[in-house]
Amino acid sequence: MTSILRIAAVFFWLALVSWWTAEGRNTGWTKTSVSTMETDPVTGIEFPVWKKEFVPGVDLLAAGTGCATLLIAISFMPFLSRNIKNPTSMKNTIILLAAASALATSATAQEIAFDLKDPKGVNNIVFKLDAPLESINGTANGISGTIEVDPANPEEIEGKIVVETKSLTVPNSLMQEHMLGADWLDAAKHPEITFEVKEVLNPVKNGNEGTADVKGLFTLKGVSKEITAPAKVTYLPGRLADRTNGKMQGDLLVIRTNFQIKRGDFGIKAGENLDKVSDTIDISLSIAGSAPKS
Numbered sequence: 001m002t003s004i005l006r007i008a009a010v011f012f013w014l015a016l017v018s019w020w021t022a023e024g025r026n027t028g029w030t031k032t033s034v035s036t037m038e039t040d041p042v043t044g045i046e047f048p049v050w051k052k053e054f055v056p057g058v059d060l061l062a063a064g065t066g067c068a069t070l071l072i073a074i075s076f077m078p079f080l081s082r083n084i085k086n087p088t089s090m091k092n093t094i095i096l097l098a099a100a101s102a103l104a105t106s107a108t109a110q111e112i113a114f115d116l117k118d119p120k121g122v123n124n125i126v127f128k129l130d131a132p133l134e135s136i137n138g139t140a141n142g143i144s145g146t147i148e149v150d151p152a153n154p155e156e157i158e159g160k161i162v163v164e165t166k167s168l169t170v171p172n173s174l175m176q177e178h179m180l181g182a183d184w185l186d187a188a189k190h191p192e193i194t195f196e197v198k199e200v201l202n203p204v205k206n207g208n209e210g211t212a213d214v215k216g217l218f219t220l221k222g223v224s225k226e227i228t229a230p231a232k233v234t235y236l237p238g239r240l241a242d243r244t245n246g247k248m249q250g251d252l253l254v255i256r257t258n259f260q261i262k263r264g265d266f267g268i269k270a271g272e273n274l275d276k277v278s279d280t281i282d283i284s285l286s287i288a289g290s291a292p293k294s
Contacts, residue, residue: 016056016064023056112151114253114289116161117144120243123287125163129263129278136175136277142167147197147289149253151235153210156200157255161287163193184268185221194219201228208235214257220266229259240290250292258284 116123123143129136142164149157165187170176180187196217203212215228233255240250261281264270269277 010068016061016068019056110151111148112251112253112291113159114147114149114251114291115144116147116287116289118288118290124285126284127168128282129280130282131274131276131278134276136170138168138170138176138179140164140168143287145194147253147255149233149235151208151237151251153203153205156203156210156212157214157231157233158197160194160196161285165191165193190221192219198226208237209233210235218261220261221268223266225261225265227259227261229257231255231257240292243288243290248290248292249294250290253289253291254287255289256286258282 121141123141125140125143127138127140140163143161144164145160145162147157147159147161165185166180168176168179168185168187170179179185182189194217196219197214198217199215201213201215203210210233212231212233213228214231215226217224218227219225233253236252236254238249239252240248243252261283262279263277263281264279271279
Protein backbone atom coordinates (compact mmCIF):
# COMPACT_ATOMS: atom_id res chain seq x y z
CA MET A 1 0.00 0.00 0.00
CA THR A 2 2.79 2.45 0.91
CA SER A 3 4.65 1.81 -2.35
CA ILE A 4 1.46 2.20 -4.39
CA LEU A 5 0.70 5.57 -2.80
CA ARG A 6 4.22 6.87 -3.40
CA ILE A 7 4.32 5.68 -7.01
CA ALA A 8 0.85 7.16 -7.64
CA ALA A 9 1.95 10.48 -6.14
CA VAL A 10 5.07 10.65 -8.32
CA PHE A 11 3.20 9.73 -11.52
CA PHE A 12 0.45 12.23 -10.72
CA TRP A 13 2.98 15.02 -10.19
CA LEU A 14 4.97 14.14 -13.34
CA ALA A 15 1.77 14.08 -15.41
CA LEU A 16 0.75 17.48 -14.05
CA VAL A 17 4.15 19.02 -14.79
CA SER A 18 4.14 17.52 -18.30
CA TRP A 19 0.68 18.98 -18.97
CA TRP A 20 1.73 22.40 -17.62
CA THR A 21 4.88 22.33 -19.78
CA ALA A 22 3.01 21.24 -22.90
CA GLU A 23 0.55 24.10 -22.48
CA GLY A 24 3.29 26.72 -22.51
CA ARG A 25 4.58 26.88 -18.92
CA ASN A 26 2.16 29.62 -17.90
CA THR A 27 3.72 31.31 -14.84
CA GLY A 28 0.55 33.30 -14.07
CA TRP A 29 -2.82 32.18 -12.75
CA THR A 30 -4.79 29.47 -14.54
CA LYS A 31 -6.63 30.96 -17.52
CA THR A 32 -10.03 30.03 -18.90
CA SER A 33 -9.79 32.40 -21.88
CA VAL A 34 -6.94 33.57 -24.13
CA SER A 35 -6.68 36.33 -26.69
CA THR A 36 -5.08 36.62 -30.09
CA MET A 37 -4.39 39.89 -31.88
CA GLU A 38 -6.09 40.57 -35.20
CA THR A 39 -5.89 43.59 -37.50
CA ASP A 40 -8.86 45.47 -38.88
CA PRO A 41 -8.46 45.41 -42.69
CA VAL A 42 -9.85 48.94 -43.10
CA THR A 43 -8.21 50.97 -40.35
CA GLY A 44 -5.21 48.75 -39.61
CA ILE A 45 -6.07 48.89 -35.91
CA GLU A 46 -5.09 45.82 -33.92
CA PHE A 47 -7.64 44.40 -31.49
CA PRO A 48 -7.82 41.34 -29.22
CA VAL A 49 -10.14 38.42 -29.98
CA TRP A 50 -10.99 36.25 -27.01
CA LYS A 51 -11.79 32.56 -27.04
CA LYS A 52 -12.40 30.02 -24.30
CA GLU A 53 -9.32 27.91 -23.60
CA PHE A 54 -8.09 26.30 -20.40
CA VAL A 55 -4.41 27.03 -19.72
CA PRO A 56 -3.03 25.64 -16.43
CA GLY A 57 -1.07 28.07 -14.29
CA VAL A 58 1.20 28.00 -11.28
CA ASP A 59 -1.79 27.90 -8.91
CA LEU A 60 -2.88 24.55 -10.36
CA LEU A 61 0.72 23.33 -10.35
CA ALA A 62 1.08 24.30 -6.68
CA ALA A 63 -2.20 22.57 -5.77
CA GLY A 64 -1.11 19.38 -7.53
CA THR A 65 2.29 19.46 -5.85
CA GLY A 66 0.57 19.84 -2.49
CA CYS A 67 -1.70 16.89 -3.21
CA ALA A 68 1.24 14.68 -4.28
CA THR A 69 3.18 15.67 -1.17
CA LEU A 70 0.20 14.83 1.02
CA LEU A 71 -0.13 11.39 -0.56
CA ILE A 72 3.56 10.69 0.10
CA ALA A 73 3.16 11.87 3.70
CA ILE A 74 0.17 9.58 4.15
CA SER A 75 2.24 6.64 2.87
CA PHE A 76 4.61 7.02 5.84
CA MET A 77 1.82 6.83 8.42
CA PRO A 78 2.15 3.79 10.73
CA PHE A 79 -1.25 2.25 10.09
CA LEU A 80 -0.38 1.60 6.45
CA SER A 81 2.29 -0.86 7.46
CA ARG A 82 -0.32 -3.04 9.18
CA ASN A 83 -2.28 -5.82 7.58
CA ILE A 84 -4.11 -4.39 4.60
CA LYS A 85 -7.01 -6.72 5.32
CA ASN A 86 -7.74 -4.91 8.61
CA PRO A 87 -11.11 -3.15 8.02
CA THR A 88 -10.25 -0.28 10.35
CA SER A 89 -6.99 0.40 8.53
CA MET A 90 -8.76 0.32 5.17
CA LYS A 91 -11.42 2.72 6.45
CA ASN A 92 -8.77 5.14 7.68
CA THR A 93 -7.01 4.95 4.32
CA ILE A 94 -10.21 5.82 2.48
CA ILE A 95 -10.92 8.75 4.81
CA LEU A 96 -7.42 10.18 4.38
CA LEU A 97 -7.49 9.79 0.61
CA ALA A 98 -10.84 11.60 0.54
CA ALA A 99 -9.35 14.36 2.66
CA ALA A 100 -6.41 14.67 0.26
CA SER A 101 -8.79 14.97 -2.67
CA ALA A 102 -10.83 17.63 -0.88
CA LEU A 103 -7.66 19.57 -0.08
CA ALA A 104 -6.57 19.51 -3.71
CA THR A 105 -9.99 20.74 -4.82
CA SER A 106 -10.09 23.56 -2.31
CA ALA A 107 -6.57 24.63 -3.19
CA THR A 108 -7.58 25.35 -6.78
CA ALA A 109 -10.36 27.71 -5.70
CA GLN A 110 -9.14 31.29 -6.02
CA GLU A 111 -11.32 33.92 -4.38
CA ILE A 112 -10.58 37.32 -5.88
CA ALA A 113 -11.39 40.73 -4.42
CA PHE A 114 -12.70 43.24 -6.98
CA ASP A 115 -12.42 46.96 -6.26
CA LEU A 116 -15.59 48.81 -7.31
CA LYS A 117 -14.04 52.28 -7.37
CA ASP A 118 -13.82 52.89 -11.09
CA PRO A 119 -11.17 55.43 -12.15
CA LYS A 120 -12.95 55.89 -15.49
CA GLY A 121 -16.18 56.89 -13.76
CA VAL A 122 -18.28 54.49 -15.82
CA ASN A 123 -19.91 52.67 -12.90
CA ASN A 124 -23.36 54.08 -12.34
CA ILE A 125 -26.74 53.76 -10.70
CA VAL A 126 -29.94 54.97 -12.34
CA PHE A 127 -33.00 55.70 -10.21
CA LYS A 128 -36.54 56.64 -11.18
CA LEU A 129 -39.59 57.84 -9.26
CA ASP A 130 -42.69 57.79 -11.46
CA ALA A 131 -45.52 59.66 -9.68
CA PRO A 132 -48.92 60.54 -11.23
CA LEU A 133 -47.98 64.21 -11.79
CA GLU A 134 -44.24 64.01 -12.20
CA SER A 135 -41.48 61.59 -13.19
CA ILE A 136 -38.07 62.06 -11.63
CA ASN A 137 -34.99 60.45 -13.14
CA GLY A 138 -31.49 60.61 -11.72
CA THR A 139 -28.10 58.97 -11.55
CA ALA A 140 -25.27 58.36 -9.09
CA ASN A 141 -21.64 57.56 -9.82
CA GLY A 142 -19.84 57.88 -6.48
CA ILE A 143 -19.51 54.12 -6.16
CA SER A 144 -16.92 52.21 -4.15
CA GLY A 145 -16.66 49.02 -2.12
CA THR A 146 -15.33 45.51 -2.64
CA ILE A 147 -16.88 42.34 -4.01
CA GLU A 148 -15.20 38.98 -3.45
CA VAL A 149 -15.92 36.08 -5.77
CA ASP A 150 -14.50 32.71 -6.80
CA PRO A 151 -14.28 32.88 -10.62
CA ALA A 152 -15.22 29.21 -10.79
CA ASN A 153 -18.54 30.18 -9.20
CA PRO A 154 -19.23 33.80 -10.28
CA GLU A 155 -22.77 33.60 -8.93
CA GLU A 156 -21.47 33.21 -5.38
CA ILE A 157 -20.46 36.64 -4.13
CA GLU A 158 -19.92 38.51 -0.91
CA GLY A 159 -18.96 42.07 -0.13
CA LYS A 160 -20.36 45.57 0.09
CA ILE A 161 -21.37 48.26 -2.41
CA VAL A 162 -21.09 51.86 -1.21
CA VAL A 163 -22.66 54.89 -2.91
CA GLU A 164 -21.75 58.45 -1.93
CA THR A 165 -25.08 60.14 -1.19
CA LYS A 166 -24.04 63.53 -2.54
CA SER A 167 -23.21 61.93 -5.90
CA LEU A 168 -26.95 61.44 -6.57
CA THR A 169 -27.87 63.84 -9.37
CA VAL A 170 -31.13 64.98 -10.96
CA PRO A 171 -31.47 67.42 -13.89
CA ASN A 172 -33.07 70.21 -11.83
CA SER A 173 -30.58 71.94 -9.52
CA LEU A 174 -33.24 73.14 -7.05
CA MET A 175 -34.75 69.64 -6.90
CA GLN A 176 -31.29 68.21 -6.26
CA GLU A 177 -30.71 70.66 -3.42
CA HIS A 178 -33.98 69.55 -1.82
CA MET A 179 -33.21 65.86 -2.44
CA LEU A 180 -29.85 66.07 -0.63
CA GLY A 181 -31.19 68.31 2.13
CA ALA A 182 -32.12 67.38 5.69
CA ASP A 183 -35.83 66.79 4.90
CA TRP A 184 -35.12 64.14 2.29
CA LEU A 185 -31.81 62.21 2.07
CA ASP A 186 -29.86 64.39 4.53
CA ALA A 187 -26.56 63.77 2.75
CA ALA A 188 -24.59 65.74 5.34
CA LYS A 189 -25.65 63.41 8.17
CA HIS A 190 -25.86 60.21 6.11
CA PRO A 191 -23.05 60.44 3.53
CA GLU A 192 -23.32 56.83 2.34
CA ILE A 193 -25.92 54.47 0.92
CA THR A 194 -24.83 50.85 1.19
CA PHE A 195 -25.79 47.33 0.19
CA GLU A 196 -24.07 44.49 2.02
CA VAL A 197 -24.41 41.00 0.55
CA LYS A 198 -25.66 38.44 3.08
CA GLU A 199 -26.78 35.43 1.06
CA VAL A 200 -26.96 34.18 -2.54
CA LEU A 201 -30.10 32.29 -3.53
CA ASN A 202 -31.04 30.28 -6.65
CA PRO A 203 -27.60 30.53 -8.32
CA VAL A 204 -27.31 29.50 -11.96
CA LYS A 205 -23.92 29.33 -13.71
CA ASN A 206 -23.33 29.44 -17.45
CA GLY A 207 -19.66 29.66 -18.41
CA ASN A 208 -18.23 32.88 -17.00
CA GLU A 209 -21.68 34.25 -16.22
CA GLY A 210 -23.89 33.66 -13.23
CA THR A 211 -27.34 34.76 -12.11
CA ALA A 212 -28.80 34.67 -8.64
CA ASP A 213 -31.15 36.34 -6.20
CA VAL A 214 -28.91 38.29 -3.84
CA LYS A 215 -30.19 38.92 -0.32
CA GLY A 216 -28.55 41.74 1.54
CA LEU A 217 -28.85 44.68 3.92
CA PHE A 218 -29.74 47.95 2.18
CA THR A 219 -29.02 51.05 4.27
CA LEU A 220 -30.41 54.47 3.35
CA LYS A 221 -30.63 57.55 5.58
CA GLY A 222 -29.52 55.50 8.56
CA VAL A 223 -32.25 52.88 8.18
CA SER A 224 -31.35 49.29 7.22
CA LYS A 225 -33.77 46.91 5.52
CA GLU A 226 -33.21 43.42 4.16
CA ILE A 227 -33.99 43.21 0.44
CA THR A 228 -33.54 40.60 -2.28
CA ALA A 229 -32.46 41.65 -5.76
CA PRO A 230 -31.91 39.61 -8.94
CA ALA A 231 -28.32 39.97 -10.13
CA LYS A 232 -26.25 39.00 -13.14
CA VAL A 233 -22.50 38.60 -12.68
CA THR A 234 -20.02 38.32 -15.55
CA TYR A 235 -16.38 37.38 -14.97
CA LEU A 236 -13.93 38.72 -17.59
CA PRO A 237 -10.49 37.17 -16.97
CA GLY A 238 -7.57 39.21 -18.27
CA ARG A 239 -9.75 42.05 -19.59
CA LEU A 240 -8.49 44.79 -17.28
CA ALA A 241 -5.67 45.44 -19.75
CA ASP A 242 -8.22 46.20 -22.47
CA ARG A 243 -9.97 48.71 -20.24
CA THR A 244 -6.77 50.48 -19.19
CA ASN A 245 -5.03 50.53 -22.56
CA GLY A 246 -2.55 47.95 -21.36
CA LYS A 247 -1.47 49.92 -18.29
CA MET A 248 -2.80 47.34 -15.83
CA GLN A 249 -3.07 43.57 -16.00
CA GLY A 250 -5.86 41.72 -14.25
CA ASP A 251 -9.50 40.66 -14.29
CA LEU A 252 -12.86 42.40 -14.41
CA LEU A 253 -16.19 41.58 -12.80
CA VAL A 254 -19.40 43.13 -14.11
CA ILE A 255 -22.51 43.22 -11.93
CA ARG A 256 -25.98 44.24 -13.08
CA THR A 257 -29.20 44.36 -11.08
CA ASN A 258 -32.62 46.02 -10.99
CA PHE A 259 -34.80 46.32 -7.90
CA GLN A 260 -37.29 48.57 -6.09
CA ILE A 261 -37.44 50.16 -2.66
CA LYS A 262 -40.05 52.28 -0.87
CA ARG A 263 -38.80 55.67 0.34
CA GLY A 264 -41.36 55.52 3.15
CA ASP A 265 -39.63 52.38 4.50
CA PHE A 266 -36.49 54.47 5.06
CA GLY A 267 -38.14 57.43 6.76
CA ILE A 268 -38.00 59.72 3.71
CA LYS A 269 -41.16 61.86 3.89
CA ALA A 270 -43.32 58.77 4.39
CA GLY A 271 -46.79 59.28 2.88
CA GLU A 272 -46.05 62.84 1.74
CA ASN A 273 -46.09 64.42 -1.74
CA LEU A 274 -47.13 61.12 -3.35
CA ASP A 275 -48.72 62.87 -6.32
CA LYS A 276 -45.36 64.38 -7.35
CA VAL A 277 -42.76 62.13 -5.69
CA SER A 278 -43.47 58.42 -5.99
CA ASP A 279 -43.05 56.25 -2.91
CA THR A 280 -41.61 53.51 -5.17
CA ILE A 281 -38.04 54.02 -6.35
CA ASP A 282 -36.84 51.90 -9.29
CA ILE A 283 -33.08 51.30 -9.10
CA SER A 284 -30.82 49.95 -11.86
CA LEU A 285 -27.18 49.26 -11.10
CA SER A 286 -24.36 48.52 -13.57
CA ILE A 287 -20.85 48.34 -12.15
CA ALA A 288 -17.49 46.85 -13.03
CA GLY A 289 -14.94 45.83 -10.43
CA SER A 290 -11.23 45.41 -11.15
CA ALA A 291 -8.70 42.99 -9.69
CA PRO A 292 -5.20 44.08 -10.77
CA LYS A 293 -2.39 41.53 -10.97
CA SER A 294 1.29 42.28 -10.64
